[in-house]
Amino acid sequence: MGLASEMIKSRLLFSTLVLSLGTLLPSSAADDILLITSKELKEAWLPYADWKKKSGKSVKIITTDKIAQGYKGPDIQEKIRLCVREHIDSNGTRWVVLGGDSLPGGKGIVPDRDTVHVNMWGKENDIPTDIYYLSPTNWDADGDGIYGEFKDDAKAISYPDGKTGLGRIPVRTAEDIAAYTDKVISYESKYPKGVFANSITYTCAVPGAYGKVRRSWDDHVSKVMKDGKLSRYFIHETPWDKDKPGDFPLNPTNLVDLMNAKKVGKFHIHGHGLIQGWALENHTMFTKKDIAKLTNKDAYPIITTVSCFTGHYDAAKDPAITESMLRAKDAGAIAIVAPCREGKPHFVTPKTDFPLMMKEGKMDGTTETMTLFWEKGIGEKLTTGEALMQAKTTLTERAKRSANFHMCLCELNLLGDPTIQVSP
Ligand SMILES: [Ca+2]
Ligand SMILES: [Ca+2]
Structure with a gap:
């Protein structure tokens, strides 16, 4: 066995160890903050990530197209949910930032999950429900592609357990992100x-x-x-x-x-x-x-x-x-x-x-x-x-x-x- 393969072997061993210890490692090795955004806006978020790192929180930025490639599901929202849950369950993620605006029909920078509700004016199909992204279950128990139905999907609806903080920063451009990041730095330092x-x-x-x-x-x-x-x-x-x-x-x-x-x-x-x-x-x-x-x-x-x-x-x-x-x-x-x-x-x-x-x-x-x-x-x-x-x-x-x-x-x-x- 050559030196190179020895090194590969020990690296593999090390990664297995890290994986198995993932939840035990201190927060410096975890992804405290998971920030989801588009490929186009990833770079614009780097100063925000740097600021958070300086204040002691580790940040992982992941783009929606990486999520689309890396997870299996009927649509991008389900893949985002699986990605978020994986980070919460295995990487110690404590905050999830949806770093972008959304548009109707599963579009936009970070699309929202629409859930269905009956209100006093009849059916309302499109309540954007960001807490869906924290859920261990998929909100569609009857598998009809309509999410969050109070009766039919009850078994698959779960609400936040309070351990992970979630928010959406509904920005559209790199300028929006720069302006908002300045405000966050001011809020946390001045x-x-x-x-x-x-x-x-x-x-x-x-x-x-x-x-x-x-x-x-x-x-x-x-x-x-x-x-x-x-x-x-x-x-x-x-x-x-x-x-x-x-x-x-x-x-x-x-x-x-x-x-x-x-x-x-x-x-x-x-x-x-x-x-x-x-x-x-x-x-x-x-x-x-x-x-x-x-x-x-x-x-x-x-x-x-x-x-x-x-x-x-x-x-x-x-x-x-x-x-x-x-x-x-x-x-x-x-x-x-x-x-x-x-x-x-x-x-x-x-x-x-x-x-x-x-x-x-x-x-x-x-x-x-x-x-x-x-x-x-x-x-x-x-x-x-x-x-x-x-x-x-x-x-x-x-x-x-x-x-x-x-x-x-x-x-x-x-x-x-x-x-x-x-x-x-
Ligand atoms: Ca908007
Ligand atoms: Ca359903």
Whole structure:
């Protein structure tokens, strides 16, 4: 046996050893972060990966065409799921970043998995469900190619276990990635201390929702933000009212000023919305033209919002307002939890729960998910991706019992970096 074959033999032995020890190795040998993107955008993600490595997290970037070649499945989404699971199970992956936007019909940079849900308007076939990618099971128990059917696929649906953080950064170009990476580096190295870190503003443009929005803070988030500064920016009440209650209107100009003042690091935006914006007071709408007025460099808030369609990242029409907030250079937001479609109040028993929401402020599934996101993220010092996944873990039992909650867990995606702290 020659020297070369001896070397090959010992290398083989070594790789077998590494493979078998894979799960026991320290995190430096694991892929802490798995980032999935297209072949074209891989290079643009390298500075992001370098930054994460500097802060002690190992990163593996894998492209969708490598995944398409390396895994077996009926479509690219199933192959992505298998790839993600392999990394979680064998390489110790703790965060999964879907590094690109999606388009209808399994297209886009990192296509989403559409799941089917029956809503009050009939069948809705296309709820983009990023948690599918964490699932050990394939969400199509009856094998009909329709995913996530509440009854027929129940055996193959699994919700996040909270151990792996997941998020999608819905970028389209190398410029988007560079702008977003700058914001991540700023967030992790120059996070404003003091009032920005300790402030949360709840905006509410729908009087019928005041009750549950109040209780989100009073009964929950206030418990983990003990010295936190709360502001309620409701149509009929703000801390900035002068002569009479509500005379400081909840409109785009005032919201832009509030973000530019760099004094609030956490927002919950409650009210109606469309793909292009948040509906505010007096039929005004916060849109891309307002984002152009943002100058909140180095003070990027995290936002949760229940407003319909604001998280509709997977549409042919692009960008959604949340995408504009994330892609904005030197301005906007760092992470957003938003509904991709109607964002309706989800209840297990709507008949009795809905009146309770109106009367006592009982929180619906959407408001509860976002409240849990803040509670866990702040209280347990989690990253955004971990906080949202753990919120969903908490609601799993209800999702198994109720098609409404099943939809709730599917339609609320994290847009933004899942590896950053909710409260640095
Ligand atoms: Ca099915
Ligand atoms: Ca999009």
